[in-house]
Amino acid sequence: MTYSVKFLPYNTSVKVDDNTSLIRAAMEAGVHINASCGGGGVCGKCRVLIEKGNVEGGVSEHLSSEDREKGYRLACLSEVASDIVVRIPVESEIDISRLNELTGSRHTAKAAYSNVNELRQDGLFIPPVEKIYLELAPATAGDNQADVTRIINHLRLNHNEHRLTMDLGLIRKIPDIIRQGDFKVTATIIRPVRKDGKNKIVNIEPFDTSSRNFAIAVDIGTTTVYGQALDLHTGEVLSQHGVFNSQISYGEDVISRIIFAEKGDGLEILHQKVVENINTIIEKILKKAKIGRHEVTTITLAGNSTMTQLLLKINPSYIRRDPYVPASILYPPFHASQIDIDLADHTIALIYPGVSSYVGGDIIAGIMASGMYRTSELTLYMDIGTNAEIVIGHKDWMACTAASAGPAFEGGGVKFGMRATKGAIEDFSINPVTYEPMVITVGNQKAKGICGSGMITITAKLLETGVIDSRGKFNQSLDTRRIRKTDDIWEYVIVYKENTQIDRDITITEPDLDNLIRAKGAMYSAALTLLKEIGLKIKDIEKIILAGGFGSYIELESAITIGLLPEIDPEKVTYLGNGSLLGCKINSLTNALRRDVGKVVNMMTNFEMAATPSYMDHYMASLFLPHTELNYFPKVKARLEKLRK
């Protein structure tokens, strides 16, 4: 159910779902409310007056009983329960006019939901691993065929299963299991990618376990590792968890990790670190979803080429050396336990294929999840992470490239950076007169840090209000104690320590902004260079798909304001979230995707930025907010000029 919320004195309205908090509704409407703590009623600053309609909650000891009777509530604690009219107390008329200038409809990219139902409708919901319950005829003197033969013949005759194989390891278990189950067993079968391939029986369990069939999807980012547990009967995500990639201690980006891997037992260490991360995630998500390790039949993993080679313990040295050669594009299925992943011996690991040293399995996973390989619209796919990966094309052709962006979008290289988990500042606005902030965190909790989408919005808002200039430097003359110099570094205090979970002031610093500018510069300039190389322009793009684990959603105007995205109609932009993880999820659910992925890899043309002389020029020109060449961003230019008039 949706309700209308009208904010006074701005006369701005917004439609929101029921149970949306008032502070989110305000952010959505582009209306500023001072709110310093991130939510949860801690700071008590987001006092609003409900003039019409009902909210649930919103009462707090920060409000006097008199105020409460008048209808005052805390916006962060109030949930919309009808059409309402809300008045925001303002301190001066200047405030109102300035704030009005900033008001305007916001565009967050729409999420492209994973298409499980679509798969099901199209008859493509065929997980690569299936469990089949078999009631075998018990062995007798007249029928004493071998145990394995009995299983294979039964599958052939009663389930029309052919071209069956199994490994020695499984054969070893069968004589005892078949009798333990009194000749009633469940077979787990992994399907081949090609129709003429073999169906491999990977497990035989006693009795009927066919209803318990689960998969794990894992995205191995340079900065973060995410995993999900999936039910292969419903396609549902049962649980998920993410951690920082522990390899970070040995190098922030892929190049420094490759250099570390080249020395002594560096490769072994980096391999172990990421496997530990994966095992931590597996433990959490299985426990949460109440799944036994032996009930997991596949784990699909995607990462860039370096992450993939480190995971598989393959020397990544030639990835960083001219002419930048990865070990392999395709990897065969193997037993997860072979690389020390803590799952049962029968669990099969599937690795997403990549294209080149710098366009890896994470991107291909995203492309598969986005469905862009099936559309005829010219699509720009941007994966926003430690590495900037760009794909342009549609069902008939694709071109890709990559550049190193640094970890700023994922919370790395940022003083209070964090992943988009509870307590992460994910949205932000600023009062252009008082420079007081409005902060929203994931989960409406006291703030812990800043995630990628928060960084983008904070940077955009600081730029719009003149708190920083186009080089990301603070305006030291502004009259606010929030801008200050600590240990010789300029910063803006977003949340004071009494309103945080970490008992420290949460700030954004000039080095943080430097990192963000370099990251967005790498991203934009890679896209621009690739477009130029293939003879296209920004205006030819019919659709943009954004991927990245930087937050639950991204505020598009902010992304355009800082020059991360080209200036484009926000309606054309779709936000995929963690495309790599989504691709792993869909891979776990349908073999149709596994069949298509080879085609996608083959049609992809790779461009090396390092071998493209114009890239460095484009990159240097991108190290401004939004860009040195303001003609690329006419609307942003006009808006900034208007705001700073």
Next chain:
Amino acid sequence: MTYSVKFLPYNTSVKVDDNTSLIRAAMEAGVHINASCGGGGVCGKCRVLIEKGNVEGGVSEHLSSEDREKGYRLACLSEVASDIVVRIPVESEIDISRLNELTGSRHTAKAAYSNVNELRQDGLFIPPVEKIYLELAPATAGDNQADVTRIINHLRLNHNEHRLTMDLGLIRKIPDIIRQGDFKVTATIIRPVRKDGKNKIVNIEPFDTSSRNFAIAVDIGTTTVYGQALDLHTGEVLSQHGVFNSQISYGEDVISRIIFAEKGDGLEILHQKVVENINTIIEKILKKAKIGRHEVTTITLAGNSTMTQLLLKINPSYIRRDPYVPASILYPPFHASQIDIDLADHTIALIYPGVSSYVGGDIIAGIMASGMYRTSELTLYMDIGTNAEIVIGHKDWMACTAASAGPAFEGGGVKFGMRATKGAIEDFSINPVTYEPMVITVGNQKAKGICGSGMITITAKLLETGVIDSRGKFNQSLDTRRIRKTDDIWEYVIVYKENTQIDRDITITEPDLDNLIRAKGAMYSAALTLLKEIGLKIKDIEKIILAGGFGSYIELESAITIGLLPEIDPEKVTYLGNGSLLGCKINSLTNALRRDVGKVVNMMTNFEMAATPSYMDHYMASLFLPHTELNYFPKVKARLEKLRK
């Protein structure tokens, strides 16, 4: 070159190859010469007079200079070098007439040579593993495809190789190897059994190693384990070695080993023991043939179903329990190192498929080696070993069965039993007057023990001369010190200790003869029962193929005399030797065989002797020499009656 050798006073001639020793020529002619040491000129008893023609050697200090001048030589040291006439000194006329009765042409079964040349002529000499040398284009900025892709594309385009796969383990090695070889590498490819299967690249080595491609063939017998090193370019056997199966300490037959395997870590122990045997053999044969472990691309192993399951560490318990179910018939190829075989990680192990719990891969290997699955003659295949395995049929159908025979034919359960290696007594005759023996050993050395073919001939000759009766008991009244009682056991001294290598008298005892009678009884009665079950008679058999590691050849009349073989024209009998080992060898040389083996396994009908009530009756009736029912052996009956008149 062959020469004629005439023995006086018997007027018996024989054709032999040049360089045949005179003592072997005499044995071949059925002429007895007292010779107690096995050869090598030790005892000096085999004094003969060369009346015409030339021999090489034969001079010894056992001969006086006078004798030497007259033309006396030691038969065991003399090699035939022209047509010759030889006189054997005899002590009395009685000797001559009695000896003459025993004289007669002998028939040793002809060896069926492995058909490498035949394979080559038929274009079937296609080893399942091939090495291909690749000169790859080095990676450049314009061509920086992944290393694995480069190899696979090169094989596709330049060698018409398709459907290629490789394992993660190999992918790990490739980036460094490809550069170590400066983009010149050798790929090792294992071929699928079915044409539509995948070609698996199992190794990539730097530079050109394609000329070094070797295989190992291993027969795992219940009593003995034999191995050979093969050159996959020439098909030649480069070296071979055999050892006793160390599992013997835990049980002589398969049943007692299964019982041991069922307790505690029994399975692990038996697995380790046979793997140790295999590793010992591998070390010896590789050293001898100067082959590096990494140059071995496949190892093919065959054994009965219990030996196979113990090797693969698969619980064999259900093999011995009604209804006698083996774990599997077919086993997939796997890495030899997976079962701790001490070869390189890339070496592929191929296991011969079996048919049932008691007709295993060793028999199928023999069937494949014998070619009986390709002929239209009705063939009886008998594998003479610890287990008696019988196959009857031809290209259109086959029936098989098995019975436990005990290890007597392989040197087990016999006081001085040994394998058919140097020093093993392999042929024997006896003077019917003096009861003095004529002994020939493998390699013409001082005797060490008695091998299977020796046991058969010794038993037959003792029976023919009345030294033992049809129950295998000694005639205690004979006037010879060679028949004696030691520690309450009757025995015949074959070689006195001064003429042995072991410094002990080598004897054959009544318990030895008991074991041999039970072994031959199991063999014969299984063949008879199977024939009856399928409605055939002995006379329907057009061909007999004998297999078994019991000696380098078998003396057919002796085998018939003791009732091991049915009474049949010796011309119809072929001796295959170790059929299991030969099958492994041929499997290493051609994929054609691997394609046919599935068909053979599928056409085979298995009969369980335990489920066939008449078997026990036939077995009990077979526990005599040659048989209780002498009508089965009319010629033997007539001969024995004549000799003992």
